[in-house]
Amino acid sequence: MNIGIVGIGFMGATHFRAIKQIDGARVSAICTRSQKKLEGDWNEIRGNLGASGGTEDLTGVRKYREVSEILADPEVELLDICLPTPFHREVTIQALEAGKHVLVEKPIAITLADADAMVAAARRAGRKLMVAQVLRFFPEFVYAKQVVESGEHGALLAAHFKRVISSPDWGTMDGYADVTKTGGPAIDLHIHDTDFIRFFAGMPDAVQSSGTLAANGGVSYLATEYLYEGRNVAITCASGAIAMPSVMFEHGYDVYLEKATLRHNSLDAVPVTLYTAEGKTTPALPGGDPFVGELGYVVQCLNEGRDPDLLSGESARDSLLLAWKEVEAVKRGGRVAVR
Secondary structure, eight states: OEEEEEOOSHHHHHHHHHHTTSTTOEEEEEEOSOHHHHTTBOTTOOOTTSOOOSBOOOTTOEEESSHHHHHTOTTOOEEEEOSOGGGHHHHHHHHHHTTOEEEEESSSOSSHHHHHHHHHHHHHHTOOEEEEOGGGGSHHHHHHHHHHHHOTTOOEEEEEEEEEEEOOGGGGGGTTTOHHHHOOHHHHTTHHHHHHHHHHHOOOSEEEEEEEEOTTSSEEEEEEEEEOTTOOOEEEEEEEEEEOTTTOEEEEEEEEESSOEEEEETTSSSSOEEEETTEEEOOOOOOSOHHHHHHHHHHHHHHHTOOOGGGBHHHHHHHHHHHHHHHHHHHHTSEEEOO
16 A cells, blocks of 8 residues: 655654554555655754654655645645644645545645535545544553443443643644634544544534633633433543643543543553452553554555445534534533534
């Protein structure tokens, strides 16, 4: 599987290094307007999960400065789009119309209209559109989903999710502070949680949210209750970019089952703690780097000709809808129907 990457920032570099670990796949081309990055000097790349600098040997990788050039490369089968969100619609549709399968970074887009246009373009072209909602591949979250589905510890009663970062100074130069370009933390950051909650418990019937607004009008922090009519379950989440720089990044969950409690916090010494009537244990988790797992899944689905349901464009579109409903609930100060 010959993969081309457009955009060599934090995610582009992360995907490049993950693909090197996947049998039967290789990065055959990259596209960036930075001459330094084309030469393999990635020392200035930064992200909210830590530094991603260093250098890369790009021998054998074709290098392009314009998207049109990599789209014209007949060897590229899958285009991995790691550009800022405002460019997702245009480049995705161009790639699909050029006959490429597409993996695009989350969120799928800023607006639902853009997301719908991207999904429709994939259908017209007969190509696969996938969105990199990588949380579904984090071992701690894979484990939580598996435990609930197994029924081993009884029915799901409640769950609380958390994702908090400090405001990313590294993103200011890319327009992170411009809510029209990113949607703000409630979209750019919190989309991880809305997507996993849909995957974990299904699409809620309504949401009720409170939060704080930033000076630019975006929601900087929110606390949401996801309402499921006719179900005896309580799901909540708190997410935002309001922590001090020394925190940098924190995510996790508390999952309450009839016969067990699961706890995960990225700041804890152990990845997951399982509490039962007999005491607490540290369970064995599904192994592997989540980005390798995500990209490996993409390659496998394309090689086998099956639908990539875990990362489908339609699913990512619905997650974006849910996130915007939460923003609406914060601004209206009440319950908002989702369906």
